Amino acid sequence: MNRLVKMGLAGLFAFGLAQAKVNFPFPQMSDYGGNATLLSDKAKASEELKSQFAYWLKTMYNENGDVAGVRSDPGSDTYFSEGVGYGMLLMVYFSDNTTSYQPQFDKIWNFYKKMMNENGLMIWKVGNLSQSWDAGNGAALDGDIDAAAALAMAYFQFGDEKYKEDAKKLIQAMKKSEFESNGLHLPGDKWGDAALNRKNPGYFDPAYMPVFALIDTDNAEFWNKTAYDANMKLYEASSAEVTTGLIDDWTDKNGKSEDDYYSYDASRAPWRNAKAVCWHGDTRALALDKKMAEFVSTVSAANMKGPVLRSSGSLGNDHNSTFVTSLMTALISDAKYQAKLDEYWKEAVALGDENYFNQSLKLLNGLLVSGNMPNLAAATPSQPTSSSSVTPESSSSDATIALPTLATKSPKMTLSGRSLQITANGNVHVDLISMTGSVLKSFDNHANGSLNVSLKSVPNGLYVVRVKNAGVTSLKKIKLD
Structure with a gap:
């Protein structure tokens, strides 16, 4: 996995987990x-x-x-x-x-x-x-x-x-x-x-x-x-x-x-x-x-x-x-x-x-x-990426992730209820990752300026969304209630 992607994910997981009473809250429902x-x-x-x-x-x-x-x-x-x-x-x-x-x-x-x-x-x-x-x-x-x-x-x-x-x-x-x-x-x-x-x-x-x-x-x-x-x-x-x-x-x-x-x-x-x-x-x-x-x-x-x-x-x-x-x-x-x-x-x-x-x-x-x-000792994503840069997005909560911006032209994400709105053009790949690092769902689609991904069937909890578009990967921690 690209080193910058690892850094971005590590920071996101560290932030997301710090907001919870525990790092891996039940239910995990890992695959x-x-x-x-x-x-x-x-x-x-x-x-x-x-x-x-x-x-x-x-x-x-x-x-x-x-x-x-x-x-x-x-x-x-x-x-x-x-x-x-x-x-x-x-x-x-x-x-x-x-x-x-x-x-x-x-x-x-x-x-x-x-x-x-x-x-x-x-x-x-x-x-x-x-x-x-x-x-x-x-x-x-x-x-x-x-x-x-x-x-x-x-x-x-x-x-x-x-x-x-x-x-x-x-x-x-x-x-x-x-x-x-x-x-x-x-x-x-x-x-x-x-x-x-x-x-x-x-x-x-x-x-x-x-x-x-x-x-x-x-x-x-x-x-x-x-x-x-x-x-x-x-x-x-x-x-x-x-x-x-x-x-x-x-x-x-x-x-x-x-x-x-x-x-x-x-x-x-x-x-x-x-x-x-x-x-x-x-x-x-x-x-x-x-x-x-x-x-x-x-x-x-x-x-x-x-x-x-x-x-x-x-x-x-x-x-x-x-x-x-x-x-x-x-x-x-x-x-x-x-x-x-x-x-x-x-x-x-x-x-x-x-x-x-x-x-x-x-x-x-x-x-x-x-x-x-x-296995909580292996809480890292197992899916590799060939992307050359990563931009960790801000959290949907009131807190801010203290991570450096590593790229400027990256897909943007906004969570509105159970709909994830992505600003991007061309082919888009989306991974929904559990806090144990397992990829729970993946989506592939084509965007013409924007793309909506429904998360209605996803259980409540903390997740990391990874979006790949035009050779750039963006990460965002989300909380579904």
């Missing part, structure tokens, strides 16, 4: 660069998610002073580190222009830090918000890996350098105590030799590896290559054992099945791999989800029950959002599953309010398939 098939009606799904999150906040989130935890079930005073990881992610992604959940995020992170053991990792199970069941307990990687990713995303969402510093410390603590030198994960930090041959593939998240490499630059190769490859081989070996492609809860160090069940531990695997597809276009993760999707597509959403016997596809008795929405995420792998994907989400919504684990998984999986869980 993830076209890497995945998403829900047909992302706007409706976003409203449904917001409603479900309100229930989750009311029943699962519990605070006391400067700490907060995610209850293991409504009314329970037991907390798990995995719930802390889920809670931190949800606070990042559900923050919007009306409500920033940064204070709640901070309190959950305070709880994590308060319950850290000597390895700098939160003990996996806690009896109440003020005292652990056993201060000598070990950590569990699934909670730690989501908490570390949430800290990284919080840095980009809330803009405070402290989150980046905390993320680096936690990532390095995980490397030291929860990963082997060959890159294979350990289920926790206090398993001893048993952890060398007993693995839980669903604890590992390939989507996070490039993010960890970005934060922990000293160990970038370990995260990008060593850990990624070693643990993807576990996923691939487990998938290859059965025609359903379902991942086992527990395997040995070579990915050999322990009990042949896709159950609650493995239920994070499809989401983690689908996230790698959405965020990075990961082809290995895509192959895993494609194989699972072939099986999932043969089962109606209303009948999907777990645990599932991997070798035969025999269904269990638990019809809940854990199994419905986790397996739903595999369907993002091919456009031919669009109707089935919509069917699964509709069933999940109909299941209503559930317990902590089911509800948390529904929210996380729903965020992903509705375009509301983008």
Whole structure:
């Protein structure tokens, strides 16, 4: 991309984001660069998610002073580190222009830090918000890996350098105590030799590896290559054992099945791999989800029950959002599953309010398939331009963008309601860009002095409009209400 275009976009994003309570307000409804098939009606799904999150906040989130935890079930005073990881992610992604959940995020992170053991990792199970069941307990990687990713995303969402510093410390603590030198994960930090041959593939998240490499630059190769490859081989070996492609809860160090069940531990695997597809276009993760999707597509959403016997596809008795929405995420792998994907989400919504684990998984999986869980570390436009100059336009708000004028003869833009009026001559190309950098819509037309572009179907929110005309590119931040 032309350097001046980059500068103009960077300035526009910086300005636009500074006006919001958070940098990437919900709903994002990203298209993830076209890497995945998403829900047909992302706007409706976003409203449904917001409603479900309100229930989750009311029943699962519990605070006391400067700490907060995610209850293991409504009314329970037991907390798990995995719930802390889920809670931190949800606070990042559900923050919007009306409500920033940064204070709640901070309190959950305070709880994590308060319950850290000597390895700098939160003990996996806690009896109440003020005292652990056993201060000598070990950590569990699934909670730690989501908490570390949430800290990284919080840095980009809330803009405070402290989150980046905390993320680096936690990532390095995980490397030291929860990963082997060959890159294979350990289920926790206090398993001893048993952890060398007993693995839980669903604890590992390939989507996070490039993010960890970005934060922990000293160990970038370990995260990008060593850990990624070693643990993807576990996923691939487990998938290859059965025609359903379902991942086992527990395997040995070579990915050999322990009990042949896709159950609650493995239920994070499809989401983690689908996230790698959405965020990075990961082809290995895509192959895993494609194989699972072939099986999932043969089962109606209303009948999907777990645990599932991997070798035969025999269904269990638990019809809940854990199994419905986790397996739903595999369907993002091919456009031919669009109707089935919509069917699964509709069933999940109909299941209503559930317990902590089911509800948390529904929210996380729903965020992903509705375009509301983008990689905030990659919030830059992916569309290149050959233009030689850029003029950042003034904002439609009362504030002014403090950017230099880099060209004088550029297309001018004025927003009037839901109509974008462009002053230009000749062929005009218009891109509507989300605040995560995804190009949501593109328009090509011919202008004879002026051109009107209707934005009636675009959801409310902040956007950047990029207009190319006569070899010149102009950028403008707009807000649609």
